[in-house]
Amino acid sequence: MNKNLQIKHRQFRLWLLDILGVGVEISIRKKLFFVALIFFISFSVKSLQMTDLAPIMHTEEQLHLGMAGEYYRDALFLIEGRGILIPDNWDAKDTSLLVHAPGYGIVLGVIQKLFGGSYFTIQFLQNILNSFSAVLMFLIAGSLISWRVGMVAGFLCAVSHHFSYYSNVILPDALCALPILLAIYLLVKTRRGKVRPIWVYILAGILIGVSIWLRPNALLMGLLLAIFLIVVSVRRRQERKRAWVLAVVPVLVILPITLRNYVIFGEFSLISANTGIVLWEGIGDASGDRFGAVTDDVQVAQQEGVLYNNPEYAKHWAAPDGIKRDHDRVKRSLNVILHHPFWFMGAMVKRMGQMLKYSGGAPLIFKSSNTTLIERGEALQGIKPGHPMPSRKAREADRWLANTGNLFFWLRPIVIILQRVTKETAQVFILIGAAMILILSWRRFLWVMMVPLYYLLIQSTMHTEFRYTLPMHYFLFVFAAIFWIIISVGIYRTVQRLVSNRYLTLQKRDEHYLQCRAFEVP
Numbered sequence: 001m002n003k004n005l006q007i008k009h010r011q012f013r014l015w016l017l018d019i020l021g022v023g024v025e026i027s028i029r030k031k032l033f034f035v036a037l038i039f040f041i042s043f044s045v046k047s048l049q050m051t052d053l054a055p056i057m058h059t060e061e062q063l064h065l066g067m068a069g070e071y072y073r074d075a076l077f078l079i080e081g082r083g084i085l086i087p088d089n090w091d092a093k094d095t096s097l098l099v100h101a102p103g104y105g106i107v108l109g110v111i112q113k114l115f116g117g118s119y120f121t122i123q124f125l126q127n128i129l130n131s132f133s134a135v136l137m138f139l140i141a142g143s144l145i146s147w148r149v150g151m152v153a154g155f156l157c158a159v160s161h162h163f164s165y166y167s168n169v170i171l172p173d174a175l176c177a178l179p180i181l182l183a184i185y186l187l188v189k190t191r192r193g194k195v196r197p198i199w200v201y202i203l204a205g206i207l208i209g210v211s212i213w214l215r216p217n218a219l220l221m222g223l224l225l226a227i228f229l230i231v232v233s234v235r236r237r238q239e240r241k242r243a244w245v246l247a248v249v250p251v252l253v254i255l256p257i258t259l260r261n262y263v264i265f266g267e268f269s270l271i272s273a274n275t276g277i278v279l280w281e282g283i284g285d286a287s288g289d290r291f292g293a294v295t296d297d298v299q300v301a302q303q304e305g306v307l308y309n310n311p312e313y314a315k316h317w318a319a320p321d322g323i324k325r326d327h328d329r330v331k332r333s334l335n336v337i338l339h340h341p342f343w344f345m346g347a348m349v350k351r352m353g354q355m356l357k358y359s360g361g362a363p364l365i366f367k368s369s370n371t372t373l374i375e376r377g378e379a380l381q382g383i384k385p386g387h388p389m390p391s392r393k394a395r396e397a398d399r400w401l402a403n404t405g406n407l408f409f410w411l412r413p414i415v416i417i418l419q420r421v422t423k424e425t426a427q428v429f430i431l432i433g434a435a436m437i438l439i440l441s442w443r444r445f446l447w448v449m450m451v452p453l454y455y456l457l458i459q460s461t462m463h464t465e466f467r468y469t470l471p472m473h474y475f476l477f478v479f480a481a482i483f484w485i486i487i488s489v490g491i492y493r494t495v496q497r498l499v500s501n502r503y504l505t506l507q508k509r510d511e512h513y514l515q516c517r518a519f520e521v522p
Contacts, residue, residue, distance in 0.1 A: 051405030069387025074105025095322030103213030209253025276329025433479030
């Protein structure tokens with residue numbers, strides 16, 4: 001019985017290798033063609049989304065307007081020459097500077113310095129940069145599994161409604177994936193050598209550090225990637241001697257932020273003072289009012305105003321005394337976790353399931369007849385939100401960029417269908433594709449799962465939203481691509497076989513007819 005199973009398993013693997021095109025190389029010219037095609041599709045889809053969202057930009061309806069204003073405030077420090085990391089004359093009592101990592105504010109400041117403009121300019125440039133993420137997935141999956149898988153994975157990332165939507169939100173959620181993808185690509189490309197050069201680990205670590213500067217979610221990624229690299233390596237002793245570099249370098253890259261925080265506030269805060277709030281709100285999300293935890297920033301501030309008997313705390317969760325308050329939140333959260341470990345593990349599993357739901361989190365590209373946001377934007381004209389934002393002059397000067405999507409109007413009906421289909425099938429196809437590649441090679445499976453496993457294990461411990469986990473979904477689309485290929489190649493070969501059989505049947509009939517005619521001729 002075991003022997004029969006082994007034979008069937010080997011036959012299945014050979015069939016899967018064949019259908020996925022493993023080992024089939026393509027020319028440099030073809031690779032460049034697919035790079036250009038995937039970039040074009042990705043940019044056009046993101047541009048369509050940009051045009052859809054344009055009517056509500058710079059209004060009270062703008063997506064995540066409050067957070068965008070905080071990042072733009074940081075950008076103004078650079079624009080006005082008030083400092084990059086340490087703003088001039090910053091009040092040490094005002095810990096609101098620690099609401100988020102400083103990297104995205106610096107990016108916005110550089111964009112404004114070089115190009116000027118408004119949020120439309122930022123959206124346009126983000127769409128260009130984020131389109132390279134889809135290209136990188138083509139290269140990663142192509143190098144790791146097969147170029148056939150790479151093509152489909154890159155295409156799925158290019159048309160994704162989540163990636164196109166968040167690329168047009170003035171937040172670092174989409175942009176922080178790019179350096180992570182670059183780091184993984186470097187590690188994948190050098191995996192064949194007997195010993196991976198030390199500069200690869202250093203550069204990959206720097207790129208992960210850059211992602212942390214944009215958004216701190218990847219704080220422990222270097223450490224977990226180092227562990228995964230040792231596990232998947234066929235030369236584990238050599239890998240252990242160098243993989244530690246990947247864990248250490250990101251910490252060195254973010255050291256300036258930690259020193260900045262100590263210089264200004266005189267207290268230790270690694271990057272930002274929000275670890276405690278996402279832990280506490282995560283407990284609130286999962287438990288209701290069972291442990292006294294609450295579920296949003298305003299409620300946290302109000303709760304602490306009462307808890308500390310300080311009305312000032314009720315005004316903002318991050319100031320005053322943001323570092324001390326966040327440390328206290330961590331302690332309260334850990335107290336709940338340590339006393340209810342099995343409940344907490346169940347909450348983590350539920351969050352993992354929520355991370356893999358593709359039905360929500362972002363809208364699809366609009367139909368041409370959908371004027372909802374246009375009407376809302378017109379109703380809000382002239383209303384000035386109470387947040388820092390680009391001037392009216394800047395908004396009017398680059399308003400034409402918001403119409404970039406009109407250049408690709410002919411793609412809109414196709415994109416809507418593709419997004420609808422991929423949205424509805426993503427979860428099932430990812431699970432089936434993951435099982436297929438696990439049967440094919442557990443090492444390749446772990447290579448694809450490195451980043452997703454990090455987010456599933458770490459992000460599930462705290463409050464999460466779909467946008468926090470965007471980097472992992474690039475890799476999960478590789479699994480979806482595998483099942484799409486199995487379906488499409490299977491259909492193609494079935495049709496080809498039917499056509500061939502019909503051709504042979506017709507050929508035999510004609511031969512029989514000629515034989516009969518020949519028999520009739522005297």
